[in-house]
Amino acid sequence: MNRRNFLAKSGVLAGAGMVMGLPGLASVATSANNKINVALIGVGKQGRVLFEAMANIPGLHFQAVCDIWDYNRRGGASKVRALQGHVPNQYSDIDDMLAKEKGLDAAIIATPDFWHSPHTVKCLDAGLHVYCEKMMAESIESARLMVHAMDRSGKLCQIGHQRRSNPRYTFTLDHLINDKKICGTIVNINGQWNRAVASSQDLQYKKSLAIDPKILEQYGYKDMHAFMNWRYYRDLSGGPISDLGAHQIDVYNWFLGCQPKSVFASGGNDYFKSREHYDNVMAIFEYDTPQGAVRAFYQVLTTTSSGGGYFESFMGTEGTVKIAELASNSAIYRESTAPSWDDLVKKGYLKRKSSPVQQKAAGGISSYESAAAEEYMLPGELTKPPHQPHLENFFAAIRGEAKLNCDARHAFESEAPIYWVNPSAETKSPIIFTEDHLKI
Amino acid sequence: MNSTNNEPRPSLQDTGSAILLRLWLSVRAIQTGIEKYAGSDVGRQPIKVDGNVYSSDLTAVTSSNKAYALDNYHGIPSSLQSAFAKEPLMADWMLKIYDAILGPSLIILGMLILLGVASRISLIALGLLYISLTWGLVLLKQDAGIAWLGIHIILVVMALQKTQHDPFRLLKKW
Secondary structure (H helix, E strand, O other): OOHHHHHHHHHHHHHHHHHHOOOOOOOOOOOOOOOEEEEEEOOOHHHHHHHHHHOOOOOEEEEEEEOOOHHHHHHHHHHHHHHHOOOOEEEOOHHHHHHHOOOOOEEEEOOOHHHHHHHHHHHHHOOOEEEEOOOOOOOHHHHHHHHHHHHHHOOOEEEOOHHHHOHHHHHHHHHHHHHOOOOOOEEEEEEEEEOOHHHHOOOOOOHHHOOOHHHHHHOOOOOHHHHHOHHHOOOOOOOHHHHOHHHHHHHHHHHHOOOOOEEEEEEEOOOOOOOOOOOEEEEEEEEEEOOEEEEEEEEEEOOOOOOOOEEEEEEEOOEEEEEOOOHHHOEEEEOOOOOOOHHHHHHOOOEEEEOOOOOOOOHHHHHHOOOOOEEEEOOOEEOOOOOHHHHHHHHHHHOOOOOOOOEHHHHHHHHHHHHHHHHHHHHOOOEEOOHHHHOO | OOOOOOOOOOOHHHHHHHHHHHHHHHHHHHHHHHHOOEEEEEEEEEOEEOOEEOOOOEEEEEEEEEEEOHHHOOOOOHHHHHHHHOOOOOOHHHHHHHHHHHHHHHHHHHHHHHHOEOHHHHHHHHHHHHHHHHHHHHHOOOHHHHHHHHHHHHHHHHHHHHHHHOOOOOEOOO
16 A cells, blocks of 8 residues: 555544544443443542543442542542432542442542553443543553454443544534535644643652552653653653644644654654653654645644643634633634625624724834734633533443443544654654554 | 610711611622522533434533522632632631621621621621732732722721611611
């Protein structure tokens, strides 16, 4: 297969899957009382974010909590008790939990990235439906195993790219970009997650709460620092580009409906000199989409919050959609030469934000100046916790009432290019994707 | 008039001063306490696009009104909470207790001063409360707020001095 054929297959066919959303088929399998019995695997910071979102979803029973750190485990169990009135069964080892617990329907996995794949595979093989946080795994090989386990088990496996269930994002894609084509032809994408040094510091812990070194070693951590700060270790995670970038680069691929054909990245330890992963990474992806070539820039900076925090910006010949989970980071701009959007405003597709301020450029540069773009915004907001719709979709799929919005196969297609950002930055070379780079 | 009472009858201006100060301080304290239960009653509706609801989760604000409820209670504003959390002299447990009692304390003390129940004790307690607020603002170097509370303390002191001239009190002993 030559490259063009491969790209046609990987890009267009995989893209077709992304656009059409052909997730794992739903299956109906819940306990006798119609409650879904849930195990929480990993109840650290992110695990609790997911739990808080699930606390709003009816019909769930939190049966077991599993975490190697008793501090997290007790805290998680306490939250479950506060919600449902009794303490869940507690485990420090997932094998022990799977051997002893009967009647579990689903597992929510929010462990460090390098444990995602082993935990997901174990749970799927044990007959549980799985919701696993993104990034799927610390390596593309481990991510592949998750897809294979999903296929082998016939169980549902949703990956936590929660934007795919966020109605602000689905509305933007379905109505504004695909239906009304307000961007015109999308030619560039610009996205970022910029985080200040103060927010990127190592996580600290009380020495009295430290885990026994033997237990840490048993579970793959060289010490407590690695346990707390696994995001900065190469064997344990993909670093900032996967930790922060995966959500947004997933949106690139989802919205465009295909995978990129290449990536060229640069990165370095510009501030946090001792960290194994780059603290700043910039990457350019190139796409061949049905409507033409698209270049997508993405930067993740853990050394500055400058530049507006985090967003994904789809830049077209007639308009630009700048979208983010945070509504205040979002805006839609109409090029001065684009057809009027008044009818879209009238019908409720958009809200007008402000009139453009017309500034007269100095004579010498006036011929290069573009007229100011009109600013609009999405007509509504999501008032639930941002992870809740994606979890609702997962549980609805378990009940046979919906299809997954981001099963492991589609998540893999979207994440696969991200695994090649760090290698490109390390070799200072572009990587032209072949089938071997992106295949499941 | 009782011929054995040698105390001069309070003048109208003394009585008026005492009552006005008492009213001001009580209204100030009561409403400040009540405002700690204030929040917004926000009405949201799913947005309609071309006449149809897109998703029940995609909503827009249709109304927003100020409302009072116990659930809205916030003794110390969240912005100050986070600032205090960084102060080594402000222990977490102190902050939690203070957050819980500030609003009810202002309302109770304000009511006692308004009704004239143990006015002296109540005014002293209110003064101590303002001093505690001042200490917090000193930690945060909020000079304008410190000066503002200083004015409150002056008014409390003046009210204390005028208390004896205020005949309209329910419990005069303290």
